[in-house]
Amino acid sequence: MGINWINSTELSSFNKLVGLKDQVVLKEVMSGENGAERVRNYSAPMAGGLAYNYAAKQVDDAVIDALADFASEAQLLEKYEALYNGEMINTGEKRLVLHQLTRGQLGEDVIADGVNKREFYAGVQADVAEFAKKVHAGEITNGAGEKFTTAVQIGIGGSDLGPRAMYLALENWAKAEGLFKMRAEFISNVDPDDASAVLNGIDVEHALFILVSKSGTTLETLTNEAFVKNALKSAGLDPSKHMIAVTSQTSPLAASDEYMAAFFMDDYIGGRYSSTSAVGGAVLSLAFGPEVFERFLAGAAEADALAKTPDIRQNAALLDALIGVYERNALGYGATAVLPYSQALSRFPAHLQQLDMESNGKSVNRFGEPIDYVTGPIIFGEPGTNGQHSFYQLLHQGTDIIPLQFVGFSDSQIGNDVDIQGSTSQQKLGANVAAQIVAFACGKDDENLNKKFDGGRPSSIIIGKQLTPEALGSLLAHFENKVMFQGFAWNLNSFDQEGVQLGKVLAKRVLAHETDGALAVYSELLGI
Numbered sequence: 307m308g309i310n311w312i313n314s315t316e317l318s319s320f321n322k323l324v325g326l327k328d329q330v331v332l333k334e335v336m337s338g339e340n341g342a343e344r345v346r347n348y349s350a351p352m353a354g355g356l357a358y359n360y361a362a363k364q365v366d367d368a369v370i371d372a373l374a375d376f377a378s379e380a381q382l383l384e385k386y387e388a389l390y391n392g393e394m395i396n397t398g399e400k401r402l403v404l405h406q407l408t409r410g411q412l413g414e415d416v417i418a419d420g421v422n423k424r425e426f427y428a429g430v431q432a433d434v435a436e437f438a439k440k441v442h443a444g445e446i447t448n449g450a451g452e453k454f455t456t457a458v459q460i461g462i463g464g465s466d467l468g469p470r471a472m473y474l475a476l477e478n479w480a481k482a483e484g485l486f487k488m489r490a491e492f493i494s495n496v497d498p499d500d501a502s503a504v505l506n507g508i509d510v511e512h513a514l515f516i517l518v519s520k521s522g523t524t525l526e527t528l529t530n531e532a533f534v535k536n537a538l539k540s541a542g543l544d545p546s547k548h549m550i551a552v553t554s555q556t557s558p559l560a561a562s563d564e565y566m567a568a569f570f571m572d573d574y575i576g577g578r579y580s581s582t583s584a585v586g587g588a589v590l591s592l593a594f595g596p597e598v599f600e601r602f603l604a605g606a607a608e609a610d611a612l613a614k615t616p617d618i619r620q621n622a623a624l625l626d627a628l629i630g631v632y633e634r635n636a637l638g639y640g641a642t643a644v645l646p647y648s649q650a651l652s653r654f655p656a657h658l659q660q661l662d663m664e665s666n667g668k669s670v671n672r673f674g675e676p677i678d679y680v681t682g683p684i685i686f687g688e689p690g691t692n693g694q695h696s697f698y699q700l701l702h703q704g705t706d707i708i709p710l711q712f713v714g715f716s717d718s719q720i721g722n723d724v725d726i727q728g729s730t731s732q733q734k735l736g737a738n739v740a741a742q743i744v745a746f747a748c749g750k751d752d753e754n755l756n757k758k759f760d761g762g763r764p765s766s767i768i769i770g771k772q773l774t775p776e777a778l779g780s781l782l783a784h785f786e787n788k789v790m791f792q793g794f795a796w797n798l799n800s801f802d803q804e805g806v807q808l809g810k811v812l813a814k815r816v817l818a819h820e821t822d823g824a825l826a827v828y829s830e831l832l833g834i
């Protein structure tokens with residue numbers, strides 16, 4: 307059977323799903339023994355020892371069956387299969403979409419441009435691993451023959467957000483496990499204060515800079531590279547003895563001899579999907595060692611394999627994606643908050659903002675034709691419990707209902723904890739997430755309307771024992787696959803990003819002083 311790429315509203319199962327609006331009253335189903343039963347049963351296994359619990363979502367068997375019918379009619383698993391077998395899925399840029407191949411092979415060999423792509427990505431990772439080991443062993447050094455102590459990634463968007471979020475997620479774990487090799491820093495913003503602050507805070511003489519840009523043309527990254535090279539020269543250092551590059555073989559940087567080494571990705575790995583390629587591989591292997599990076603890849607590979615599971619109740623990424631479609635298209639919710647109860651995941655919401663919104667923030671289908679249904683939600687978030695003392699007011703009592711995506715672990719990463727008034731800090735953290743889920747779902751009556759909680763606010767939680775490299779890889783791939791399935795469901799091309807271009811073109815005009823009208827006045831006001 308061939309694949310039918312058609313708009314959601316042309317599928318009868320989608321229209322049936324959209325009609326299932328008032329199916330579940332969350333407050334009722336989550337109260338009493340019913341609620342306990344749901345929390346025990348509404349759970350799907352994830353890779354890396356995690357589980358996706360959707361008890362507090364506005365779904366029941368009828369909705370889930372409708373989601374399964376939609377998944378089948380929309381051929382979501384067949385589309386995934388086509389993707390990992392190397393079909394041209396990125397219609398806007400006419401490219402294959404191969405990020406899953408950076409961590410494992412799910413189907414047939416993918417041969418593109420005369421190259422076996424799994425072998426290519428694995429080969430690059432082996433080169434990165436060898437390089438990192440030599441840096442750790444002091445076989446690759448700075449110009450004075452001294453060991454590098456800090457890695458500094460220069461990149462923006464996908465060349466920053468994912469790798470930075472992953473580094474922060476494992477930094478304290480690696481220190482606690484005695485696996486920490488090198489500190490990493492990140493320069494992304496073209497704001498000169500970003501590069502200056504990082505450079506001021508490190509020992510430049512012993513810093514290894516990783517220039518990361520798939521295209522090799524990004525204004526911010528090339529500007530920051532020049533900024534750093536300038537600082538190195540001012541310190542009497544040779545930039546070519548302090549810098550490596552991660553780029554695509556077709557980029558203008560690829561042929562440069564200004565780097566100690568260059569590691570390649572290609573056009574089939576989207577920036578926001580590149581954490582498991584050399585884009586994340588270089589900095590993470592330097593910081594924690596290649597073995598830890600391998601464990602992270604293994605968690606992601608296990609998640610990719612699970613995403614092939616036909617039964618949606620056992621396929622967490624597909625289920626999460628479809629519940630999101632139901633919330634967006636049937637229930638009309640316009641945003642999703644990502645709320646990790648883990649300080650290590652402090653930048654994970656920022657990574658998901660790009661992953662989700664750059665992928666599915668689209669108003670035309672994969673053929674460039676207008677669509678008549680809503681697509682990707684607004685994504686935002688902060689780690690709990692900090693968020694509780696900030697924007698949770700609106701989440702609990704605001705006029706919009708915002709579905710919530712919690713993440714929580716029973717164990718901390720560092721293990722150092724203290725019992726205060728009968729509970730540890732980790733227990734207090736866990737108590738808060740449990741309390742929030744029930745508070746959002748069930749609410750509380752009060753004669754004083756100002757103190758009343760309506761409840762009926764849906765959430766899910768991804769739960770694990772500890773945030774390890776495997777769990778992190780699983781978490782990353784879960785969301786990549788969720789976004790991919792949602793893109794398929796909405797008949798979008800989730801792998802291009804034309805919406806970022808116009809601003810870049812206008813900024814170039816401002817810098818070339820080719821402006822008029824409002825643009826000219828704004829430029830003047832900003833001192834350009």
Ligand code: F6P
Pocket residue numbers: 462463464465518519520521522523524527576577578664803806
């Ligand atoms: O402008 C958006 C974007 O293209 C992102 O999609 C990408 O992650 C980022 O810029 C950085 O791109 P590059 O790695 O090519 O410098």
